[in-house]
Amino acid sequence: MRKQNSMVAYLLIGIGFYYLLEQLSIPFLEPLITWPSLLIIFGISLLIHSYLKRDYDKLFPSVLALGLGIHYHALTLYPNWIDHWSVYAVILGIAFLLRYQKTKAGLYPGLFLLLLGLFMIISLTNHRFSESVDVLFKVLEDYWPVGLIVFGVYLLFKKR
Numbered sequence: 001m002r003k004q005n006s007m008v009a010y011l012l013i014g015i016g017f018y019y020l021l022e023q024l025s026i027p028f029l030e031p032l033i034t035w036p037s038l039l040i041i042f043g044i045s046l047l048i049h050s051y052l053k054r055d056y057d058k059l060f061p062s063v064l065a066l067g068l069g070i071h072y073h074a075l076t077l078y079p080n081w082i083d084h085w086s087v088y089a090v091i092l093g094i095a096f097l098l099r100y101q102k103t104k105a106g107l108y109p110g111l112f113l114l115l116l117g118l119f120m121i122i123s124l125t126n127h128r129f130s131e132s133v134d135v136l137f138k139v140l141e142d143y144w145p146v147g148l149i150v151f152g153v154y155l156l157f158k159k160r
Helices: 006-024 027-032 035-053 056-077 085-103 107-125 127-157
Strands: none
Touching (some): 006 035, 027 056, 056 085
């Protein structure tokens, strides 16, 4: 017999644990009893449901909710956590790639967002890398017309 309301059951179990922990007032768990925990519970519930019921269309929102919940928790718990738009790009990229793993849709947006987000995080946190990127963009600014010429010549002489 198929269980129709499994996602609701997972969600209710997670929310029940959340409120039970809130009522127990365990001191070392109190920093975790915040609204991002509800996002994490929602994301994990959707993720479990997606894999167990083979309903892979819910992978994207589950990873998105889980990633945002983890990010918002990390912002409050770790003072050096990066609060930049690139973190959201990484979360979206991971969501696209996890969905691509099962549905074969969203590979290129996932790779683009993941690489863009990681590139920006590395350039924000590593000053040598940032300086190297600045030098590269300076060279590209100066010589982009040469690239256009080379590409045009290639298009003229390539075999059809």
